[in-house]
Amino acid sequence: MREDKSDTLEDLRGELNSVTAEIVTLLRRRLELCRRVQSAKQAAGAPTLDLAREEEIVSKLIGEGDSTQNRILVRLLREIISACRSIQSESVIAVPHAMRSHCMEAARTVFGSSCSFSLTGGVEDAFSSVELGSAHFSIAPYEGTAHGAYPYTLDALIESELRIMGEVVLPVEYHLVSAEQSLSSIRVVVGDVEAIWACQRFLAANLPSVKIVNSPNQPVTRKRGWAYLLGTREAEDSGLNTLALGVQDDRDNATRFVVVGKRGGFNVNLKGNLPYKTTLAFTAPNRPGVLAEILADFGSRGINLTMIGSRPLRKKKWEYAFIIDLDVTEDNPSFQDTLEHVRRKTTMLRVLGSYPTLTSDRLKISMGK
Numbered sequence: 204m205r206e207d208k209s210d211t212l213e214d215l216r217g218e219l220n221s222v223t224a225e226i227v228t229l230l231r232r233r234l235e236l237c238r239r240v241q242s243a244k245q246a247a248g249a250p251t252l253d254l255a256r257e258e259e260i261v262s263k264l265i266g267e268g269d270s271t272q273n274r275i276l277v278r279l280l281r282e283i284i285s286a287c288r289s290i291q292s293e294s295v296i297a298v299p300h301a302m303r304s305h306c307m308e309a310a311r312t313v314f315g316s317s318c319s320f321s322l323t324g325g326v327e328d329a330f331s332s333v334e335l336g337s338a339h340f341s342i343a344p345y346e347g348t349a350h351g352a353y354p355y356t357l358d359a360l361i362e363s364e365l366r367i368m369g370e371v372v373l374p375v376e377y378h379l380v381s382a383e384q385s386l387s388s389i390r391v392v393v394g395d396v397e398a399i400w401a402c403q404r405f406l407a408a409n410l411p412s413v414k415i416v417n418s419p420n421q422p423v424t425r426k427r428g429w430a431y432l433l434g435t436r437e438a439e440d441s442g443l444n445t446l447a448l449g450v451q452d453d454r455d456n457a458t459r460f461v462v463v464g465k466r467g468g469f470n471v472n473l474k475g476n477l478p479y480k481t482t483l484a485f486t487a488p489n490r491p492g493v494l495a496e497i498l499a500d501f502g503s504r505g506i507n508l509t510m511i512g513s514r515p516l517r518k519k520k521w522e523y524a525f526i527i528d529l530d531v532t533e534d535n536p537s538f539q540d541t542l543e544h545v546r547r548k549t550t551m552l553r554v555l556g557s558y559p560t561l562t563s564d565r566l567k568i569s570m571g572k
Contacts, residue, residue: 233287241291251292252340253470254313254369254462255559257284258477262562277562285315294318297329297338300419301355302397302458304434305375309460310342311436312371312563322420326359333365333465340464345370347458349401352512352526356461360555361484361514361524365463367556368471370480371563375456377402380423380443381430386410389446394432395419402432405450463556473532473557480509481529481538481557485549486522493548494525500544501529504537526555533557 244251261284265276288294296310298320310320321338323329332338343356360367377398383389386409393416394402406415423431423441432450433441473479487493501508510528515521531538533554546552 230283233283234290237287237290244291250467250469251288252294252368252464252468253472254561255472255475255477256470257281258369258559258561259475260284262477265562281312282315282317285317288315289317294340295321295338297321297323297332297341299323299326299329299341299343300395301326301353302344302375303395303419304377304398304437305373305458306342306344306460308434308436309371309373312373313342313369313462313561314340326353326355327362330359330363330365330463333463334363339468340368340462341365342460342462344397345459345461346510347375347456349375349453349456352510354512354514357512357514357526360461360463360482360526362517363463364466366466367461367482367558368464368469369462369558369561370459371462371561372457372459373563375401375451375458376435376449377432377451378435378438378445379430379447379450380433380438380441380445382425382427382443383430383446384444386446388428389413389430390428391416392430392432393418393421398432401451401453401456404452405447409447461556462558471557473534475559477559479530479532479557479559481531481533482526482555483529484524484526484551484553484555485545486516486524486551487549489522497545497548498527500541500548501527504541506531506538506541524551 241251261277261280264280265273294314296314296318298306298310300322303322307320321332323332326343329338329341329343333341343359344353345356346352377394379386379392381389389410391414392399392406392410396417396419399406399415399417406413421431423433423437423443425443430446431441431443438445485497487497498508498511507530508527509530510526512526513523514526515523529538533539534557542552542554
């Protein structure tokens with residue numbers, strides 16, 4: 204692109220018009236190619252969604268770096284991919300009320316805007332929507348930097364037959380919005396339990412006398428005296444005044460969100476040049492040292508453990524299921540060999556998914572190794 208200080212506004216607009224016309228021509232070509240791709244997928248019986256391929260396209264074209272320009276390009280490219288994917292098949296995404304604002308942001312980051320979002324109850328309700336066929340995929344908070352793994356998501360993963368198909372890491376930021384102009388006019392603050400928990404110090408210091416309403420499904424309105432704790436995109440879309448930015452107590456708080464779907468409902472590609480994780484759930488007999496033995500089996504073969512969590516089994520008192528994340532792909536020969544050794548020491552063992560880490564248009568954070 205040429206740079207000439209003598210360019211007039213009219214000259215620059217003319218050049219912008221030309222570039223825009225080229226973009227539209229290329230987009231028309233891409234849309235037509237996507238129609239042909241869908242025909243080929245239908246003939247082969249292949250699923251529409253391939254998150255690993257989409258991520259490879261984004262990573263290859265945008266490159267490394269966390270500049271403002273790169274974040275804008277990531278968002279634009281994901282929206283183009285989303286629109287083209289909708290030609291092949293329109294997806295319905297079940298979004299739980301847990302961390303609703305950020306779950307919706309994570310869903311838009313992964314799937315773009317050219318799909319339908321269905322708000323549900325808890326994480327288990329969202330997963331059930333996928334299992335019953337009223338939604339194609341779901342998304343849920345999995346692990347946070349502030350307080351570790353989210354127990355209700357671990358429970359849902361253990362109980363469900365769905366597979367983890369991708370993850371994205373987002374900064375968890377909350378903003379206070381209202382139809383009012385100042386904090387002194389606020390009488391009620393509304394947020395879900397995660398938002399209220401994350402902003403306790405701010406609320407205590409700045410709004411000690413207001414009524415706190417824990418309501419994940421409360422609609423955002425222009426009600427006088429009311430304010431809302433919302434994530435970035437929901438705050439931007441609310442049309443309300445922003446009374447305070449970044450009111451979360453932990454400025455560096457971030458959360459991993461996992462995307463889930465039915466086995467066979469998405470393409471599994473573990474060959475790309477992307478960071479992958481594999482997540483396992485297992486139970487083991489109650490004897491000394493068994494958990495240490497299982498973890499040592501992975502470590503002795505050079506497989507890195509990045510997260511471990513445990514949850515009580517609902518049908519067996521004082522017995523627990525363990526969930527672990529590993530820096531490896533499911534098709535890795537060393538992992539497969541280890542899995543056979545571990546299987547003999549467990550009473551239940553399931554691979555919950557082997558999946559890529561997706562690039563956020565907000566912030567790219569390295570997790571694990």
